[in-house]
Amino acid sequence: MNDRLAKGKAKFDEVYGEGKSEGLVGMQTGLAQDLARYGIEFNFGDIYARPGLTLAQRELITLAALVALGGLEPQLRGHTRGAINVGCTATEILETVIHTVQYAGFPRALNAIRVVTDALIEYGVEIPEPLGE
Structure with a gap:
């Protein structure tokens, strides 16, 4: 090898x-x-x-890129698991997806947040309550 x-x-x-x-x-x-x-x-x-970025930072960046590209649901699920494994919180992961809406648009962000939320639930991670009213 x-x-x-x-x-x-x-x-x-x-x-x-x-x-x-x-x-x-x-x-x-x-x-x-x-x-x-x-x-x-x-x-x-x-x-x-x-060097230069932590694995957690790399996973959040990867999630943002996958959201922006769209149509990569299997990779989005996998990197959600990876983000959890390297110490990212559900809030950090979900806020990363929310942050992408201004660049990727609502359809991609909404599709992605559903995939990510379902993956977090599947992995037994508690989903934070909404901040808005």
């Missing part, structure tokens, strides 16, 4: 849990496993492993 892959697997497992990097690769078939490994090498071995 090359250094990038080893570093990427370690960082991926730090975010998602022990052995989850192997699960990501294992859920793919044949050549598709190469793409999963490339993602682990680049995204987690190169980008997530950089």
Whole structure:
């Protein structure tokens, strides 16, 4: 295993849990496993492993980017779990989605907040009460 892959697997497992990097690769078939490994090498071995931001900050930024792109519900669910695993609170996660509305628009933000809220509930995280009236 090359250094990038080893570093990427370690960082991926730090975010998602022990052995989850192997699960990501294992859920793919044949050549598709190469793409999963490339993602682990680049995204987690190169980008997530950089100094300067905490894993919690990286997960919140990732959630914001996924909301803005739209249509990436499986990744949004996964990164919601990752955000919880690295110490983000439900409030931080939900406020990140709310913050994106000014850039991504209401349809994307509303779709995303439903996915994120459902994921938080599924993971047993208490959902904060609304601030407005």
